[in-house]
Amino acid sequence: MADGAFGLSEELARETAPVWEKVKGLVTPLEWPEQAKLISEINALKKERDAVILAHNYMTPEIFHGVGDYVGDSLGLAKEAAKSKAKVIVQAGVHFMAETSKILSPEKTVLIPDLRAGCSLASSITGADVRLIKQRYPGLPVVTYVNTTADVKAETDICCTSANAVQVVEWAAKEWGVDKVILIPDEFLARNVAAQTNVGIIAWKGRCEVHERFTAEDIAEMRAAYPGAEILAHPECPEEVLAASDFAGSTAAMIDYVVDRKPKQVVMITECSMASNVKGDVAGVDFIGPCNLCPHMKRITLENIRDCLKYMQFEVTVEPDMAERGRLAVQRMIDLPPPAIPARYDLIKAKHHVDVELI
Numbered sequence: 001m002a003d004g005a006f007g008l009s010e011e012l013a014r015e016t017a018p019v020w021e022k023v024k025g026l027v028t029p030l031e032w033p034e035q036a037k038l039i040s041e042i043n044a045l046k047k048e049r050d051a052v053i054l055a056h057n058y059m060t061p062e063i064f065h066g067v068g069d070y071v072g073d074s075l076g077l078a079k080e081a082a083k084s085k086a087k088v089i090v091q092a093g094v095h096f097m098a099e100t101s102k103i104l105s106p107e108k109t110v111l112i113p114d115l116r117a118g119c120s121l122a123s124s125i126t127g128a129d130v131r132l133i134k135q136r137y138p139g140l141p142v143v144t145y146v147n148t149t150a151d152v153k154a155e156t157d158i159c160c161t162s163a164n165a166v167q168v169v170e171w172a173a174k175e176w177g178v179d180k181v182i183l184i185p186d187e188f189l190a191r192n193v194a195a196q197t198n199v200g201i202i203a204w205k206g207r208c209e210v211h212e213r214f215t216a217e218d219i220a221e222m223r224a225a226y227p228g229a230e231i232l233a234h235p236e237c238p239e240e241v242l243a244a245s246d247f248a249g250s251t252a253a254m255i256d257y258v259v260d261r262k263p264k265q266v267v268m269i270t271e272c273s274m275a276s277n278v279k280g281d282v283a284g285v286d287f288i289g290p291c292n293l294c295p296h297m298k299r300i301t302l303e304n305i306r307d308c309l310k311y312m313q314f315e316v317t318v319e320p321d322m323a324e325r326g327r328l329a330v331q332r333m334i335d336l337p338p339p340a341i342p343a344r345y346d347l348i349k350a351k352h353h354v355d356v357e358l359i
């Protein structure tokens with residue numbers, strides 16, 4: 001019997017063997033036969049529908065390794081949505097990501113397997129809020145984290161992600177000829193950017209419900225228990241968490257760090273699926289906790305991805321005028337050159353607190 005067969009037909013076992021290689025140890029032999037069938041069904045439906053699956057790094061390993069045509073961070077997924085030639089995009093991620101894809105590819109059908117897959121950051125602010133902020137700070141550029149709804153993007157000058165926030169803020173300040181920018185809605189991302197630039201930051205009190213729960217005590221406990229471990233944290237974490245970590249970066253930057261540097265022991269201060277997914281791609285690295293689950297990302301499953309392609313549900317649309325205004329902001333970000341690679345491993349340059357103006 002081939003490794004990973006578990007009662008599957010020889011053909012299905014052969015077809016799914018490369019995925020099994022990556023996920024064994026992460027899914028149980030009891031779950032695998034059903035997952036293998038769904039993976040095969042989804043991959044056939046993709047061809048039939050001329051569809052691609054854009055999967056965020058927080059997807060579970062069987063989605064990440066089994067059906068994602070492109071896997072990556074928010075920036076990578078947005079870039080891929082803009083250049084994909086497929087007729088249909090299935091967003092294996094949350095709703096704001098599907099809206100971003102639709103904004104960038106209005107001619108494509110964009111589907112999300114579960115419409116309830118939201119985000120605490122995206123729901124923290126509305127387009128009307130941004131209009132009021134602009135009235136209060138006339139002449140300042142509005143930089144908006146990509147984790148926002150389309151109506152917020154429509155009020156935005158340029159979007160950013162955690163991979164390029166410092167670069168975008170500095171670009172906007174220079175372009176507008178000002179020494180302050182509005183960076184919304186993630187308070188912690190704003191504080192972390194403020195610690196790395198001389199540009200003044202006006203921030204909003206939005207939080208990621210997954211990353212805000214990590215504390216400096218968590219890091220201190222990890223250091224005491226695993227003195228040799230390298231600690232990587234996402235910039236949506238509180239600033240004292242980043243200050244105590246060895247590296248901060250977007251989900252893709254954290255993966256690159258582990259793949260390139262192969263630390264003996266690593267702690268990923270972020271969503272739980274991250275460590276599981278990288279485990280499938282690197283051998284000899286010991287991943288240790290803690291991690292937190294994102295309930296929104298976890299709404300996406302192999303079953304609802306299959307149904308999404310089978311029944312062409314649930315379509316995500318953006319009103320054309322709103323999409324056009326939002327596109328300018330997202331496209332401006334995509335058109336900036338990628339951040340220099342060495343800097344990505346040295347994101348915590350200023351381990352000091354910088355005041356931001358909270359709206």
Ligand code: 13P
Binds near residue numbers: 072075162163
């Ligand atoms: P990145 O993948 O851009 O780092 O974003 C993390 C996140 O929380 C997305 O919801």
Ligand code: SF4
Binds near residue numbers: 120
């Ligand atoms: Fe939103 Fe945080 Fe979940 Fe990402 S991890 S989707 S930022 S709640």
